[in-house]
Every structure is written in structure tokens, then in C-alpha cells.
Amino acid sequence: MNELWLAGRGLACALGPDVGHAVAALRQGGVAPARFEVPGGFGWPYFALPAEDGDWLERTCRTVRRVARESGALDTPRRGPLFVASSSIDLGEREASGDFERDFHAFAETLAETLDWQGPVFTVSTACTSAHNAVLSAGAWLRAGDAAEALVLGIELANRLTVAGFGSMQLLAPDAAQPLGASRRGLVLGEAVAALRLTSARGTARWRVAGGANVVDGRDPAGAVPSAVEAMCREALQRSGLTAAQIGLVKLQAAGSPANDASEIDGLRRVFGSGLPPLVSLKAAIGHTLGASGAAELALLTACLETGAWPSSVHAHDPTLGARLAAQAPPDARYVLANILGFGGGHAALVLEDRGGAPA
Incomplete structure (x- = not known):
């Protein structure tokens, strides 16, 4: 079986239009969220992309081209599979145009066209x-040898239905997200467009995707289940050929939810025991970017580990959890477990290995 390498990455988020600007913004303490207003006088903090000219689809295509170019994908033959991952797909454009009749997959095909992508195109919406x-x-x-390269686009952009829906469920914080915080009151949503260029040939790649797992447990359709978090981690470790003791950092889902943060820590303790590895959450820096979060957070996290930039965590931690976010990047985290938990009982994890640059 072939290996899987992260050959390039691109990111546009509230921290800036590319990875370099995002890292620089983190070094300066991050950015404050804007505010998203919906009809009826309701509003919540929201990590929005920097404003640009053009309608929704023009802005989206322009941003997708930019992050794909940053990842290096536009310098390839573009014949491998393209995966467009999103929760809301093109709902913002549909709200603006009033056209809710088009095919669900049409958005992915539009993005493939704007990238002049020649390979198969898939929509992933879980x-x-x-x-x-x-x-x-x-x-x-790639591991089966059916393609040499692939591009994953994670896309989550502003729309009223998503924000109002989370707000109506009373899941949004009124001010700021506090992952693992003593006064956490909910999450803060955000926009992101991210590109991960994946290859089966190492080349100059530093990061290897060692394995991963997706476990679905719908006993709590809107929340995490500790036993499913445990199962997700154990399967990801098994597929990576690792033990829990080899994990040097866990990127949490933790977004500031009173219940979900606790459930995630409970599940991790079942795997790691009382001595948890260093922990990090990126959602207080860029918001919870929903379907894009796996790609956006991997792009940002790998850049943080390479540069030493790190998200600040100034809020007080919840002592009942017995867990804290790391104040700085761990110096020796060869293996990183990256968790994403979602509605519908989705519990997904990837394990990354830091191989420290190009082979000799």
C-alpha cells in the first residue's frame, strides 16, 4: 500500500487570506470576531473572511482559486480526484439568488470548472x-494506487440558515468561545476555505497522514458520545500502527460547548488515562468552520507546529475537566491526533506524523 503525504496546503480564514497571514495574526494574539445579524434583531459573534468585491459565487471562486494555488495544486496535471467538503455547500448563494432547485452536486462541478480540474469530482457533506x-x-x-494526487477543498461560507439554526438551538456563545473554559457558554461559528494537496509520493513533504477513522454513533445527534470518541481514537491509532503513548499532541474539537467539551475529554481519558498529551483547540482563533474545519485546522495546525506560532488561551480553564490547553507548541510532537466531532453522531480523527522535512 502507498503512503499518504500532505504535499501542500492553502487557507483563507478570519486570520487572513493565506497561511502566512494567519500565522502572523496568531503571533499578534489573533483577531476579534465580527458580528452576524439575522432578521428579528438577533446576532452573534462570527469569524468572517475579510470582505471582498463581487457576489457570493464570484468571491467564492476567487478564494478557492487562491487557496488551491497556495497549496500547489494548480501546478499539477489536476487529473486526480477532487473532494469538495462542506456542511452548507452553496447555501449562501442560494439565499442570495432565491434558487433552491439546482442539483446538490452542482457547486462542486462549478468549483472544478473554475480550477480547470480534469479528474473525478466528489461532494462530501457529513x-x-x-x-x-x-x-x-x-x-x-492514493493508498490503493488509483491516483497519485488528490485535492481536498474544505469550504464553509456565511449563510443565514446556519447561523440562525445554531442560534435557535442555543448553541452559540454571546461573546467569545472558551474551549475547555470554566465559563464556556457555546461556540462561535466562522468562515474558511482550505485546500489540502495530498500525494502518494513524499517528495519534499514533511507531514504524513499515518491513518484515521470515522465512527458514527447517533445516540446524541447534536453532541459527542464519550464511548464513540474512545472508539474513534482507538481505531485511528490501530490504523496508524501506533499506541496512545506515542501521541505527542491532540488537536481537540473543543469549541466551547459546555457538554461536548466535557464529553470529548471523557472519551480521551478512556484512551490516554489520566496523563493526557498536550492539547490544542483552534476554534477560539478562527471559529468553528463546520464542514471545512478538518481541512482548515490541519492547514493552520501544521503551520503552527512548523513555525512555533500558537493560539493564545487567556480564559480560565474548567477545573472539573482536569485538562488544559497547551500554552505553546510541544517541541517533540512527532505524532498528532486531530479530532473533529459533528452533528449526526460523526466522530472522525486523523493521525499525522511529522517527518521533519524532505528525506535525505
């Missing part, structure tokens, strides 16, 4: 686990 599942699907193609 709520918040969409981008992680897209990486797992791309890995199946």
Missing part, C-alpha cells in the same frame, strides 16, 4: 466531519 472524511476518502484512492 456535517462537521466532512473535510476529515474527504481526506480519508482521498487516502483510500
